[in-house]
Amino acid sequence: xxxxxxxxxxxxxxxxxxxxxxxxxxxxxxxxxxxxxxxxxxxxxxxxxxxxxxxxxxxxxxxxxxxxxxxxxxxxxxxxxxxxxxxxxxxxxxxxxxxxxxxxxxxxxxxxxxxxxxxxxxxxxxxxxxxxxxxxxxxxxx
Amino acid sequence: xxxxxxxxxxxxxxxxxxxxxxxxxxxxxxxxxxxxxxxxxxxxxxxxxxxxxxxxxxxxxxxxxxxxxxxxxxxxxxxxxxxxxxxxxxxxxxxxxxxxxxxxxxxxxxxxxxxxxxxxxxxxxxxxxxxxxxxxxxxxxxxxxxxxxxxxxxxxxxxxxxxxxxxxxxxxxxxxxxxxxxxxxxxxxxxxxxxxxxxxxxxxxxxxxxxxxxxxxxxxxxxxxxxxxxxxxxxxxxxxxxxxxxxxxxxxxxxxxxxxxxxxxxxxxxxxxxxxxxxxxxxxxxxxxxxxxxxxxxxxxxxxxxxxxxxxxxxxxxxxxxxxxxxxxxxxxxxxxxxxxxxxxxxxxxxxxxxxxxxxxxxxxxxxxxxxxxxxxxxxxxxxxxxxxx
Ligand SMILES: [Zn+2]
Numbered sequence: 001x002x003x004x005x006x007x008x009x010x011x012x013x014x015x016x017x018x019x020x021x022x023x024x025x026x027x028x029x030x031x032x033x034x035x036x037x038x039x040x041x042x043x044x045x046x047x048x049x050x051x052x053x054x055x056x057x058x059x060x061x062x063x064x065x066x067x068x069x070x071x072x073x074x075x076x077x078x079x080x081x082x083x084x085x086x087x088x089x090x091x092x093x094x095x096x097x098x099x100x101x102x103x104x105x106x107x108x109x110x111x112x113x114x115x116x117x118x119x120x121x122x123x124x125x126x127x128x129x130x131x132x133x134x135x136x137x138x139x140x141x142x
Numbered sequence: 143x144x145x146x147x148x149x150x151x152x153x154x155x156x157x158x159x160x161x162x163x164x165x166x167x168x169x170x171x172x173x174x175x176x177x178x179x180x181x182x183x184x185x186x187x188x189x190x191x192x193x194x195x196x197x198x199x200x201x202x203x204x205x206x207x208x209x210x211x212x213x214x215x216x217x218x219x220x221x222x223x224x225x226x227x228x229x230x231x232x233x234x235x236x237x238x239x240x241x242x243x244x245x246x247x248x249x250x251x252x253x254x255x256x257x258x259x260x261x262x263x264x265x266x267x268x269x270x271x272x273x274x275x276x277x278x279x280x281x282x283x284x285x286x287x288x289x290x291x292x293x294x295x296x297x298x299x300x301x302x303x304x305x306x307x308x309x310x311x312x313x314x315x316x317x318x319x320x321x322x323x324x325x326x327x328x329x330x331x332x333x334x335x336x337x338x339x340x341x342x343x344x345x346x347x348x349x350x351x352x353x354x355x356x357x358x359x360x361x362x363x364x365x366x367x368x369x370x371x372x373x374x375x376x377x378x379x380x381x382x383x384x385x386x387x388x389x390x391x392x393x394x395x396x397x398x399x400x401x402x403x404x405x406x407x408x409x410x411x412x413x414x415x416x417x418x419x420x421x422x423x424x425x426x427x428x429x430x431x432x433x434x435x436x437x438x439x440x441x442x443x444x445x446x447x448x449x450x451x452x453x454x455x456x457x458x459x460x461x462x463x464x465x466x467x468x469x470x471x472x473x474x475x476x477x478x479x480x481x482x483x484x485x486x487x488x489x490x491x492x493x494x495x496x497x498x499x500x501x502x503x504x505x506x507x508x509x510x511x512x513x514x515x516x517x518x519x520x521x522x523x524x525x526x527x528x529x530x531x532x
Contacts, residue, residue, distance in 0.1 A: 005162065076395045078341045079341070080341050106390050108280060135279050
């Protein structure tokens with residue numbers, strides 16, 4: 001169809017990726033058990049979040065899974081006012097980055113009132129179930 | 143590193159919502175002008191590069207479709223470095239000439255974003271970070287990445303949203319004078335402050351628009367360049383760096399670490415020991431108001447936390463101490479992702495030649511200009527030093 005000088009495409013494409021997570025299954029198992037897991041290199045001690053199964057510093061290094069405590073502090077945040085199309089049904093959400101006790105940072109939604117948020121406040125990263133899938137979220141520690 | 147390389151021809155399309163042209167026609171608008179500007183023809187070009195992010199437009203092999211339309215048959219490739227794809231195109235073309243593999247090369251960038259609806263663009267550009275760990279669960283958007291930096295910056299340096307708006311007011315002031323710009327209207331502080339939030343604390347008027355556009359430069363080695371033109375603009379050095387995909391791997395949200403590393407390499411390569419006194423012009427990557435402020439600081443023309451001060455004191459206006467983006471920047475000129483890096487190079491060439499419009503031409507005393515082009519949120523960084531002298 002041509003309208004106002006524009007040809008409207010008759011071909012559509014749905015993109016839905018199939019992403020291998022076999023090697024980081026302990027992370028998702030951990031979420032089901034209420035734990036947030038990271039990987040740690042036994043050789044150099046580096047902690048990786050998001051977890052990865054190779055240590056580029058050591059090449060090779062021997063990796064193990066560790067449970068993160070979850071305790072951390074709020075480094076920055078933003079309330080997303082115009083969300084991507086695929087998040088239109090999620091309601092309002094606030095994205096935050098927190099520095100965790102173990103020295104790694106995580107990015108996740110923070111379940112709190114925007115007016116209560118201050119950089120430096122104590123937060124906790126916890127596992128949660130959402131729409132049949134396990135994910136994780138920050139909570140404010142009062 | 144091989145021969146010194148110079149820009150010997152430039153072309154720039156009108157930026158904006160260009161539903162009057164196809165992507166290939168849009169690319170030709172700048173390629174044809176660049177060829178005529180240099181007095182060269184397609185036969186002279188030994189290699190060409192096309193900066194293009196695509197996805198929102200239908201063609202995937204844009205280097206090939208553009209080449210076919212423009213009568214180019216030599217070797218080519220498309221470059222992707224997100225919003226720095228243009229600088230990546232410049233790098234490949236420049237290296238091709240510097241190594242002696244090409245006598246003349248063409249670097250261009252083109253983006254046709256309006257071939258998709260806004261909702262598709264927001265979706266696609268929000269994925270340009272770490273898709274699996276950021277987008278999949280948490281729905282980041284392009285403004286959100288910079289908003290995370292803005293929140294931290296405002297907090298650490300006790301700045302206000304009004305201060306960020308100063309960057310946008312300046313951009314629109316110069317956009318109004320640039321006939322190639324997308325926006326030609328000045329804005330006031332209240333226009334900016336009253337605009338809607340996209341990702342707090344950033345508002346519509348803190349953000350660059352969705353843009354169609356193209357830009358092209360033709361490159362030649364030093365000796366060849368002097369035969370082609372009386373006003374070659376030399377690329378003295380280029381520094382590049384890559385930041386982490388996952389923002390949680392960064393330990394500084396009030397600046398972009400990759401920008402600082404790229405600048406350090408570029409300064410070293412061009413013998414710059416004091417960026418505050420050796421440049422006539424800065425073209426900085428202001429996809430958002432906060433990005434312009436962080437750029438001043440990451441490039442070392444303002445101390446940490448003092449970028450805002452440069453804006454308030456009008457020191458980065460065209461007649462100030464550190465003229466920045468007298469073309470309106472990404473904010474008002476527009477930000478056609480893959481074309482932006484080449485557009486900055488075109489503006490620098492115009493300015494150093496003394497050919498910019500009255501009212502926005504900077505005074506050229508030192509003969510040197512700096513380009514800062516960031517892909518994503520400091521995911522890619524390219525900093526390039528240009529000079530009109532040898
Ligand atoms: Zn290791």
